Structures are given as C-alpha cells and as structure tokens.
Amino acid sequence: MLNISIFCLMGICLIGSLVGSLIFIFTFYRINWVYDERIKILHIEPVKKSLEEYDKLPSYNYMIYHFWIWDIEKFKNPDK
Numbered sequence: 682m683l684n685i686s687i688f689c690l691m692g693i694c695l696i697g698s699l700v701g702s703l704i705f706i707f708t709f710y711r712i713n714w715v716y717d718e719r720i721k722i723l724h725i726e727p728v729k730k731s732l733e734e735y736d737k738l739p740s741y742n743y744m745i746y747h748f749w750i751w752d753i754e755k756f757k758n759p760d761k
Contacts, residue, residue, distance in 0.1 A: 715744045718753050
C-alpha cells in the first residue's frame with residue numbers, strides 16, 4: 682500500500698516538473714520573440730518612420746504578459 686502512494690507522488694511530481702518546464706520554455710521563447718520583433722521595427726530605414734512604427738506598438742511588458750498578442754501588423758496598421 683505504501684509503495685503505490687509513493688509511486689503516485691512521484692508521478693505527480695514528474696508531471697508537475699514537465700508542466701513547469703514547458704511554461705518556462707514558452708515564456709523564454711515569448712520574451713525572445715517580443716524583443717526580436719521590437720528590434721526589427723527599430724531597424725527600418727528611414728529612422729523617422731521606424732520611430733513612428735515603434736510608437737504604435739504596445740509597451741514591452743504589455744506584449745510579454747498578454748501572450749495572445751502575436752500579430753504585430755495590426756498595431757502597425759490600425760486601420761485594417
């Protein structure tokens with residue numbers, strides 16, 4: 682009886698570790714993606730246009746915490 686409960690506890694810990702690892706990997710990917718997308722916009726020539734495009738984006742923290750934001754084009758072209 683004791684052996685079954687230990688195996689169940691080990692299974693729960695393993696599943697929790699896997700879920701935590703997946704959340705960490707997704708968060709790391711998300712932070713990197715947001716940074717790359719914002720830097721791409723800053724490297725547009727001419728500089729004045731890139732700053733105007735950059736100002737249309739939401740803040741960095743907003744983009745990180747609202748994980749459903751993937752389409753940056755809708756912020757660059759709000760009319761569409």
